[in-house]
Amino acid sequence: MNLPGKILIISLWLSSALGLSAQQADPVLSAMKGELNRSFQNLKKATPPPYFLSYQLTDNRAVVITASFGALTGSTEGKTRLLDVDLRVGDYKLDNTHPIREGSAFGAFGERMGEPRMPLDDAPDALSVALWQVTENRYRRAVEQLEHVKANVQVKVEQEDRSGDFSAAGVENYREPIAPFFIDSKIWEEKVRKFSQPFAEHKEIIESSAQIDAEIETRRYVNSDGSQVLMSSPFYRLSISATAKADDGMELPLHQTYMSFRLDGLPGDAAVQKDVDRMVQTLLALVRAPVAEPFTGPAILSGRASSVFFHEIFGHRIEGQRQKNEDEAQTFKKKVNQAVLPDFISVYSDPTLHQLGETELVGYYPYDDEGVRARRVMIVERGVLKNFLMSRTPIEGFSSSNGHGRRQQGYKVVARQSNLVVESSKHVSRAELKRMLIEQVKAANKPYGLLFDDIEGGFTFTQRVIPNAFNVRPTVVYRIYPDGREELVRGVDLIGTPLIAFSKILAADDDVAVFNGVCGAESGWVPVSASSPGLLISQIEVQRKEKSQERAPILPPPAAVREK
Amino acid sequence: MNVTLRRVALVWGVLGSLLPLTAPAQDDVAMRAMQDELARSVSQLQLQQMDKPYFLAYRMDEINETTVSASLGSLTLSQPSRTRLIGVEVRVGDYAIDNSNYISMGSLRGGMAGILSSISQAPLDDNYQQIRRQFWLATDAQYKKALEDLSAKRAALNMRKGNEVPDFSKESPVRDNEKPVSGAGPGDLEGLARALSAVFKSSPEIYTSSVDVVYRDFVTRYANSEGSTFLRSQPILKLQVTAQTQANDGLPIADSIEVFGRSMTDLPTRDQLVAQVGEMAARILKLRSASSMERYNGPVLFEGAAAGEMFSQEFATGLMAVRTPMSDDSRFELFFNQMMAQLGGGSFVDKLGGRVLPEFLSVTDNPLQAEYQGHALMGAAKVDDDGVKTRNTVLIEHGVLKTLLTTRAPVRAIPQSTGSRRGWGPAPSNLFVTSDKGLSPDELRKELLRRVKERGLDYGIVVRRVGGGSAASFMKMAARMAGQSGANTSNSISEVYKLYPDGREELVRGVEIAEMTPATFKDVVAVGAAPVVYSDEFVPRIGALFSLGVSASSNVPVVSCVIPAMLFEEVSLVKSQGPFPNPPISPSPLAKQ
Known part of the structure; x- marks a missing residue:
């Protein structure tokens, strides 16, 4: 494996060559x-x-x-x-x-034709x-x-x-x-x-x-x-x-x-x-795990699951232009300087952050797509909403950009997330969080609680014409029984509505995880990250996942015979 | 006629002598994987008590494509790609009534939806196991769909009378497992595109220009349950040069050059092409200040490529027999025929035995001929996409329509395939328009002027290039779908001249052909003696998409026409109508230098 050596040499050579050209026009x-x-x-x-x-x-x-x-x-x-x-x-x-x-949604359609x-x-x-x-x-x-x-x-x-x-x-x-x-x-x-x-x-x-x-x-x-x-x-x-x-x-x-x-x-x-x-x-x-049933009750969202949870249900609702567009539900428009999260939670968006701990953050950029310098924006300070993510499109009370105007090439710029960081001022160990979950399970008289360990992504609706629900799609979910036993289950999606979900956050652990991904919205796909500690939520709801109706193939897979 | 036939024999002989150079394909891993999985499906695939498939066909299209574009000497696109698509065709029932030729309006099953679901990607590696796996999954999905389609179709058939035309024709199996000689490769496409596009650098008055070159090596592997197998390579090289500008009054002016071949060696030399592009640029500049005319009704001579363009866009589209699919909603079938008639003219199927051209013209479809006077004919193939041996078909003899081109989906009057499945449905291969009384170019012009004089007109019209090609046909189809008609669907002509009685030619701009239908071709009064080759991509008939109902190849056929100049007795030309966009406010950045 002399690959790394090769890269090093090439990158050195290139950067020195380009270091020169950077001086030139x-x-x-x-x-x-x-x-x-x-x-x-x-x-x-x-x-x-x-x-x-x-x-x-x-x-x-x-x-x-x-x-x-x-x-x-x-x-x-x-x-x-x-x-x-x-x-x-x-x-x-x-x-x-x-x-x-109330115009056509296809305003910019075909703008590039010809x-x-x-x-x-x-x-x-x-x-x-x-x-x-x-x-x-x-x-x-x-x-x-x-x-x-x-x-x-x-x-x-x-x-x-x-x-x-x-x-x-x-x-x-x-x-x-x-x-x-x-x-x-x-x-x-x-x-x-x-x-x-x-x-x-x-x-x-x-x-x-x-x-x-x-x-x-x-x-x-x-x-x-x-x-x-x-x-x-x-x-x-x-x-x-x-x-x-x-x-x-x-x-x-x-x-x-x-x-x-x-x-x-x-x-x-x-x-x-x-x-x-x-x-x-x-x-x-x-494949062998039991199918989970629709359920409401307490749950732990791992750091990765919490990150996506925050990206979907919180992050998309603090994007500036949504406070202006009258088709949007504008969940937080009138909530500046009010408590929107528990007082131990703070949230900021920081595109200048290159990594968090050992993990690189893909939402990094020095300037946004309107040529505005990127900067850290404190969105929620100890539970109180302070700011929105802004492009050069102003909204009432927020007259200038804070470097969050982003797009995929070919789309129109709107305010988007970058690196969303959720911090908790008090945190416990994962084991302690599990213990707290079991307490909740017993108090609510539930047979078990859920642990969402890994997820593949999620989506949310922010417009007025449809209920503002979210759906986080878990891939690895465990039932946690009062005796501490964990059982892998399959077949459920985590659903809910934003304001209720935020009000149910009880505690955070010290296991901060980063979810790096690409986020698709009005201005196309942009790389983003979200990071969060694991969270204990007093009540969540899960629904059955959609399921293929296709019968398994009639013939078994072809055997690897006759290969020379 | 005789001349053409002799030439066919000659070229066929050359092809034949090439064959010993090809290698047998027994060591082809992909073909072996296809055949092994096909054999397993034929012998074992059956769901409980349901019908077994009576016919299975496996196809793998391997497409190596390089697309290069350049403008003003700089590349704007250079994209090589390699794809392998597999298609599985499953028929349950029998040749008389099977799951095909059916479209359900209720579930949108069959038809186009069926075609899209039946094409999937295959590994690029010759990985025996994974290729079999992909065919296994595709076969399973298509078989289940076929069973559902057939039962829905049988239920619909119970509600009505008569379906006497079989769904699938019986044809003799073909074996053509020679490994094709791989094409000459793309060659220096980037260099060619840069060189040709740089010609426009000296013409800042031409606002946009582009040179686009596509080389596509299309290798098809095919095996079916009747024992047909073939391996076929069809490289295509397409060079297109386009340029647009506006006259000072805003009128858009555009022209293009299109050349097809199998490889770079089929194209004119680079110097010749540079000269052609230079001439086109000069003509566009001349057109900016050329005069226009309000209206013209009278004789029009289509010279060179123009005759081929009109013929392939307006007439050749009717030369296929496309079956009307049956549906669970009989209103659909009624609507279907109306829609087909709207979208690019209906088929000539009702005109069989009738006169569709003047008596001195005949039309033959001949896939067996690979070149004509040094020009590559793009429809040449030994086997069609159904695995049917191709053949020479006389379509129109002395003006009378004899037959139409078909696939294995027969229509009432034509029970057997003509070996004409190309991609999604039937398409011509190489169309030869021949005449027993061709005139020399001089004689043709004299004939035009004689008629001009007879009609008391000041001048006649010569069209040398229509422009737009298949893209124009597509736009017209789109316009018809959008319910537009009239000027929007007419042919804007890129190179048209007034021909005065003294022999003087004057370039005219902003002219469109008002109306051209297949019936107009009955009014051809004379043709030239020296045919030229015109090739273009063939816009598939929408009807074929619906009627096929089973897997298809993703190949877009290129059709070559060998066609003489044509003098029409009566064609209407009108001035292009606006509104035209304003000319630019800033001059071109090149102009200041």
Whole structure:
């Protein structure tokens, strides 16, 4: 294994080469600045003139290699460069981006249709022409949109939230060197084959995959205020998934994901294979585990489960624009400076945090996608709501961005989570938390409590038209009996509504865990993390999981005979 | 006619001599895994007391694709990919009545939904065990679905009379297990795309331009329960150059060049292509200031590629017989035929035995010919996607429609397959339009001007390129689906000239063909003597998607037409109607330099 040595040499060489070039002009950034200024000045002479223009150019190079049951199923290398333009006509108070109330949901649909692809080469001429084309196109549309907005504002009732459409932000100048990126596809093809192979030995396991995603994303941002930001960061993710099928048709998934900003930050083969073996054992145990019944009662959410719980039911409700949009339920809008959580809980969002303990946090970024410097935002201080996550879209009482305007390339920026950290000022050991759970079980006269040990994710609704429920999808759940016995069960989802759930948090343990993942919402998929200690909740509710009605295959799996 | 036939024999002979170079495929792991799992399914697959499958077909499409795009000398896309898709076709019942040709409006079962569910990914490794595993799972799912479909269909059939056309035709098995000679590979696609796209750097008045090259090596492995097996390689190289701008009054101006081949060697040389692109750029610049015209009704000559474009977009789409699927809701069948007629014209199935072209024209579909005068013919294949041997089919003889192209899903008048399943349904391979009285280019123009004079017109019209190709057909189909008609569905023409009696040509801009239907082709009054090759992707008939109801290949066929220039007695042209977007406010950044 001389791989790490190889990486080291290449990264050293690259960083020294790029260290030099960082002093020199970046030809792409220069072309962007040049065309932005030229177009903005020319368009200024038109009526109505634009008051703001920004370009964000995202270079993405990605290697994705996937195997299933020991055989390679995909190995691709892709390179894309996508442009996002924010062109605004009108003024900070009212501009073309103002939401059209009761309008069609497909406003931005097809916005890119017919627009040219960005050149992948660092060719200033070709790039300027492409930027010019898109800018002209967006200007024509912005003028139309503004007319539509003005009419809509006239015909609808006055808006509850009278904050403007855009806020001013400081001029920033930030430049990282282009990060090194190296992955040997051949080596990783062999690795993912090896990682997915053990699942093939058990007929209960019907799906398996091992996938490495290696990506480098370089984002260049310029705007008409004079800001310029260049960020470049690699990202490596190894995901292992497998699904077993119980005799009753229930599909039982398990996932294991490792993420790092460095390739050598991923665990070694032996550690991964050990986790794979453990997954196989858990899957086989799950297949034989009893099916849990719908239940309400006390439960422990492990650190990982609590993290997702907070991300879904709390994090999404403190995203700024949701307090403004009148389709949203606005759970916390009027609760600033009021208690929303128990007084021993504090929550903050910190995109500048690179790691927590030993664990890297994938929600890290130095600047957001509107060129605003990232910063820590204290959201809940000792149970009291203090702030929201803000992009450059202001809301009543919160007039400026706090560096949380984020998007996946190709989407419109909204305020999103980064690294959500839940802290408890008092905590007990895990054993003590279990003891407290058993106390609750006895007091409530329940046959058992639940322990949610691992989860695959979750979702929530925040709009007014549907109940604001959440669903956290556990994969490993135990019943804990009053005598302390733990029993693995399968087949339930953790459900509830936000305000009730928060009011039932009783205690926290000292076993803080991090959930790194990607979160999908209005502005696409963005990497986020959430971390939390394990929590004891006095009452939760679980419902039956959906279940496949497919009968098991008629013939047994083909035997490995006749292989030469 | 005779000339064409001799040529066929000649080319076929060349292909034949290539065969000894191919290697036998006994060592093909994927094929062995497919055949072993097929054998197991044939002998053992049965759910309790239900029907066993009477027919099973396994297919694996291995697609090695490289897509490259460039603009102004810089790459905008370079994407190699390798995919293996497997498809399983399960038929229960018998040849007369089986689970296919049925669509349930209640459960949306069958049809398109069925096709999508029947295609899945296979491992890229030649991993015997995993390939078998994928076929095992796909077969199981398709068999269960087939059983449900068949019982639903039988229930629907009990409610009505008559279904005398069998669902599946019997054909002789084919064995063609020669390992195909792998194609020449993509070659330097990036270099070609950069070089051709750089031509536009010197024309800042052309707002957008792009060069797109796709090389796709499509290797199909097929085995069915009747004993057919084949291994087939069909590499396709497509080069497309597109450019758009606007005239000062906002009128959009666009042109394109499309070239198909099996490999880079089938294309013109790079220098020739650079010259062609340069000519196109010059023509676009000329068009910006060219004059337009309000309206024209009179004789129009389609020269070069233009005849092929009109023929394949407006006429050839009717040359297939697509079966109307039966449904649990009889209103669907009524609606289906109306919809098919709306979406790109119905089939000629009701015109069999009738005259559809002038008496001096004949049309043959010939997949056995691989090239014509040095140009690759993209429809050449020995076996079709049903595993049926391909053949030469005379479709139209002296203007009279003799038969239509079919798959193994027969229609009333045509009980056997013509070996024409390409991808989702029937498609032409290489269409040869032949005539017994071709005129030289000069004679054709004289004939045009004679008619112009007769009609008392000031000039005639020559169309050299329609533009848009299959993308235009697709947009038209979309427009029809959206209920639009009239100008929106007409053909905007990219290269059209006024031809004056003194022989002078004048380029005209912003002209569209008002209405062109298959019936218009009856008004062809003369054709040229020197046919040219025009190839394009064939937009599959939507009908085929529904009627198939079983697994399909994901191949999008490319059809070649060998077709002479055509003089139509009467075509209506109209001026393109706005609204057009405003021209840009800033000039191109290239203009200032």
